[in-house]
Amino acid sequence: MSVTSQSSGExxxxxxxxxxxxxxxxxxxxxxxxxxxxxxRLDFTIDDIEDLRIAVGEANAxxxxxxxxxxxxxxxxxxxxxxxxxxxxxxxxxxxVPDLDSFAWQVLTTLASEADIxxxxxxxxxxxxxxxxxxxx
Amino acid sequence: MTGLxxxxxxxxxxxxxxxxxxxxxxxRSAELFGELRGDIASEAARTHARDALxxxxxxxVEHCARRxxxxxxxxxxxxxxxxxxxxxxxxxxxxxxxVEFSTYATPTIIGEIKRYFRxxxxxxxxxxxxxELRMQIGSATAELTQTLGRSPTPRELxxxxxxxxxxxxxxxxxxxxxxxxxxxxxxDSDDGGSSMLDAIGIDDEGLxxxxxxxxxxxxxxxxxxxxxxxxxxxxxxxxxQSQIAAEIGVSQMHVSRLLNRTLEQLRSSLESAEPE
Numbered sequence: 001m002s003v004t005s006q007s008s009g010e011x012x013x014x015x016x017x018x019x020x021x022x023x024x025x026x027x028x029x030x031x032x033x034x035x036x037x038x039x040x041r042l043d044f045t046i047d048d049i050e051d052l053r054i055a056v057g058e059a060n061a062x063x064x065x066x067x068x069x070x071x072x073x074x075x076x077x078x079x080x081x082x083x084x085x086x087x088x089x090x091x092x093x094x095x096x097v098p099d100l101d102s103f104a105w106q107v108l109t110t111l112a113s114e115a116d117i118x119x120x121x122x123x124x125x126x127x128x129x130x131x132x133x134x135x136x137x
Numbered sequence: 138m139t140g141l142x143x144x145x146x147x148x149x150x151x152x153x154x155x156x157x158x159x160x161x162x163x164x165r166s167a168e169l170f171g172e173l174r175g176d177i178a179s180e181a182a183r184t185h186a187r188d189a190l191x192x193x194x195x196x197x198v199e200h201c202a203r204r205x206x207x208x209x210x211x212x213x214x215x216x217x218x219x220x221x222x223x224x225x226x227x228x229x230x231x232x233x234x235x236v237e238f239s240t241y242a243t244p245t246i247i248g249e250i251k252r253y254f255r256x257x258x259x260x261x262x263x264x265x266x267x268x269e270l271r272m273q274i275g276s277a278t279a280e281l282t283q284t285l286g287r288s289p290t291p292r293e294l295x296x297x298x299x300x301x302x303x304x305x306x307x308x309x310x311x312x313x314x315x316x317x318x319x320x321x322x323x324x325d326s327d328d329g330g331s332s333m334l335d336a337i338g339i340d341d342e343g344l345x346x347x348x349x350x351x352x353x354x355x356x357x358x359x360x361x362x363x364x365x366x367x368x369x370x371x372x373x374x375x376x377x378q379s380q381i382a383a384e385i386g387v388s389q390m391h392v393s394r395l396l397n398r399t400l401e402q403l404r405s406s407l408e409s410a411e412p413e
């Protein structure tokens with residue numbers, strides 16, 4: 001895992017975290033736990049954190065279905081105060097057609113402030129934006 | 138809990154005046170209940186009688202608690218919860234019914250200890266410190282949700298409890314190790330199976346794709362009523378976990394666990410239903 005501060009001089013108010021794990025559902029809990037841990041430090045509320053945990057789990061399940069065998073799952077977190085953009089992606093040679101009617105997607109779009117699916121460049125990616133519901137953001 | 142009185146149930150204590158120890162206890166117990174229930178006794182005398190009754194019957198609690206030793210919970214904790222059962226029994230005991238108090242109290246004490254095991258059962262042994270922290274987080278979350286009008290952030294929880302944000306994160310993680318065993322046991326029941334699904338037909342603005350409901354409907358039907366209710370409130374009425382917790386009368390953590398488990402179940406049934 002790597003954490004990079006965009007503005008190295010001052011205190012981080014924006015950071016990137018990347019997590020690469022084998023494309024295997026056994027790692028879903030690692031993703032969920034990491035997400036929760038990061039969100040807790042960005043002043044998300046307990047409810048938000050639980051939502052994030054579920055959303056990432058669903059996104060994970062959606063992309064894994066189409067992952068190339070033996071490939072990795074890449075999870076990127078863009079962190080800002082009270083805001084987190086999570087992108088979960090896998091290499092998918094099959095050019096999958098995202099199922100926007102699926103229950104998982106329904107759950108995900110309910111939980112995230114914004115959610116987007118893309119299938120460009122041989123990758124199947126889901127990007128979600130979550131905003132903290134604590135006052136001030 | 139008040140300090141335990143000096144133990145006096147050693148075998149060395151010989152029966153006095155031809156009475157066995159049990160008989161002495163019974164006699165003393167009857168006297169004290171007389172004082173407790175008597176019309177003439179002052180409030181102070183009653184309080185004293187009640188305390189004395191608790192102390193008198195503590196060996197009974199210890200006896201009951203001993204049956205649950207070696208189940209992973211400290212003996213002292215079992216004595217404590219058992220004592221709660223004892224106090225309840227003292228307050229509810231009807232002296233008119235001609236039953237010995239110990240006969241009446243034993244099931245209540247054991248029931249209280251069993252309930253403790255049921256409520257405090259952890260799937261994975263979590264360090265005691267974390268169990269306590271988790272309970273603190275639970276109650277602080279409830280309080281702060283009340284005062285803030287939204288669920289608290291870990292930082293707010295840390296300030297309320299007086300620990301670090303790291304510890305809160307750790308505590309939240311540990312709560313995922315908590316067993317979900319027997320949560321279905323107490324369903325509050327008002328709604329029968331179909332009424333909830335009928336209800337979403339009316340105000341399901343959050344549900345745009347009718348065909349989704351059709352595909353998950355059979356799966357929803359199979360869920361226990363409470364899980365179904367939580368799922369529908371969360372995704373079709375768009376309530377937060379805290380709001381659902383308040384509506385259903387359980388903690389937010391409990392809602393979270395139920396929700397996670399239900400989604401997991403739904404996902405696996407959907408996957409097995411339509412293989413790709």
